[in-house]
Amino acid sequence: MTMAVVAGRAYPLGLSNVDTDQIIGSDWLKTISKVGLGEGAFAALRDNGVTVFDDERYKGSEILVAGANFGCGSSREHAAWAIVDTGIRVVIAPSFSDIFSSNAFKNGILTAVVDEAAISPLMAVASADGEDGLLKVDLIDQIIETPDGQRRPFNIDPFRRECLIEGLDEIALTRTEDPAISAHEARVSLVEPWLAGAV
Amino acid sequence: MTPRTLYEKIWDAHVVSSRDDGSSLIYIDRHLVHEVSSAQAFEGLRKAGLPVRRTDLTLAMPDHNVPTTPRVDAAGNLIPIVDPASAIQLAALESNVAEFGVPFFTATSPEQGIVHVVGPEQGFTLPGCTLVCGDSHTAAHGALGALAFGIGTTEVEHVLATQTLRMARSRSMEIRVEGKLGHGVSSKDVILAVIGRIGVGGGIGHVIEYRGSVFDAMSIEERLTVANMSIEAGARAGLFAPDETTFAYLKGRPMAPRGEQWEHAVARWRELRSDEGAVFDKSITIDACEIAPSVTWGTNPEQVVSIDGAAPRLEDFADEGRRAAVARALDYMGIAPGQAMIDVEVDHVFIGSCTNSRIEDLRAAARVLEGRHLSPRIQSAIVVPGSGLVKRMAEAEGLDRIFTDAGFEWREPGCSACLGMNPDVIPPLGRCASTSNRNFVGRQGPDARTHLMSPAMAAAAGLAGHLADVRAYIGEPA
Structure with a gap:
């Protein structure tokens, strides 16, 4: 799947430190599949008073606006699978946990890092009714456009940006570097033979 | 030569290749596998027709789902897992490791346990190695001077297939706790104090190095508790420079080097410390006497x-x-x-x-x-x-x-x-x-x-x- 522009309504979540247990509870980690986890997405938030995911106005949104440190906690890629399964393709926040943003990217989700100060105006737009509530996330120009004409830049790792735009297969890409990997292994078995085999 | 941090030294020694966009392909020396984050990764290999590149650098065991009640009955027969989803996931791990030839501790083998307890205990974790696992608390292994971090299932698949990961270098953070801990204050209290100070997002994008007299005086098990919770401060990993305490802990462990190789390894491991004058992107110092027995x-x-x-x-x-x-x-x-x-x-x-x-x-x-x-x-x-x-x-x-x-x-x-x-x-x-x-x-x-x-x-x-x-x-x- 490739990405250039994602536009439309956004879930105005806004909370900081949304951990992966809140994105998908551990009872969903026993699946051996990657699909169907949307049903359990954000259950811990929904059970504790967060209404945006059940609000008709936002149903089917492809964008989520959140506070700092989104996706903190566990490395469970199930969190990314759950988010993909709900149809969300872009999460906008001031910061993301390292592991979550990596998992998100591997599943075609853009984690757009914006200034902390941008969250409150973006929340205001996302919460507005009708056309005033539309966001446009442009991955080519790394800009988020709002109906009031504001254009806000966001950050993303350049390699991830390229992969999202081009839809690259990372394992296939790495396998083209096999000679370099084998050379590294040969070097290690000479210099640090204790690392060259454990079991 | 420019002074380097411990993190930079381990990173540099594992770069297979680098791209202009700042990402590098990093070699992974050790990979721990458990039932929860691996089934979809093995399935990906199967679909692509790929083997596990280095089964000898990979070690699997069940830990997340296994009940902690007795696993065999009085006659020595296996007691079935009651929860059907857990049973399926545990069976999937067993059949995947058999199919791909991955070394495995079964739920009833004496060595089985939580991956982050077993890795150090077996000497699978070594100073200066890169170690990953589909679990965020992989940071624990940094206690021995390993660059260790949690990854998601797609990355588990990538490591199984290529023994590498593509990533950008993190920033570095030095956390010093100086002085002497008070009576009844444990390493858990120390790491909770660190997280309380820098916050659950304070370490995002960073690898922490724990330095100073309090960390120097800790046993390996105490360091494991500290490094383990690096992720709770948002850090990618947490490191302790290996020292005599580390070497004494590792010597004679089943998978640690032996004989002449042990001597060579220790000589090399002694170089694994941040150089005098190495620059950290962030530095935090905490006075040990401010830390009390704590609760969240x-x-x-x-x-x-x-x-x-x-x-x-x-x-x-x-x-x-x-x-x-x-x-x-x-x-x-x-x-x-x-x-x-x-x-x-x-x-x-x-x-x-x-x-x-x-x-x-x-x-x-x-x-x-x-x-x-x-x-x-x-x-x-x-x-x-x-x-x-x-x-x-x-x-x-x-x-x-x-x-x-x-x-x-x-x-x-x-x-x-x-x-x-x-x-x-x-x-x-x-x-x-x-x-x-x-x-x-x-x-x-x-x-x-x-x-x-x-x-x-x-x-x-x-x-x-x-x-x-x-x-x-x-x-x-x-």
């Missing part, structure tokens, strides 16, 4: 306070967003603003998890419990050793008897009540004194309330039936 009051690990302290008052927070977040956390926890921590009654005690289930943890808890009994308030109390080897060592020392005499259940190794994925869950509104690493909403079970603390503090809470100061139970310092 809220729903993330930065929401922590010393045991003689109290929950925050809402008016202490000027920022509306933060005030609302604190109010939500207190409401979930069923704690009043300003409530004294020692007035919080506890119904469950959990001693275990990859943070605190090693032999020194069990000894510390047993020291508090010896000759005493749990409060009648306590509805459940379990001790879950981190591995089969820890369990047997504890039994040889008679610790199991101290626990059972005090009213605890003595269990089989696994992740247990840390994460609510196996039968060990805390019931709704139950309140648990827990030695685990996360007090998130619903972490130990739907609507369960978790207070994080050290093993000795959890033991004290069990005796008192409320959060309690361990210093009242262990006498004066010698």
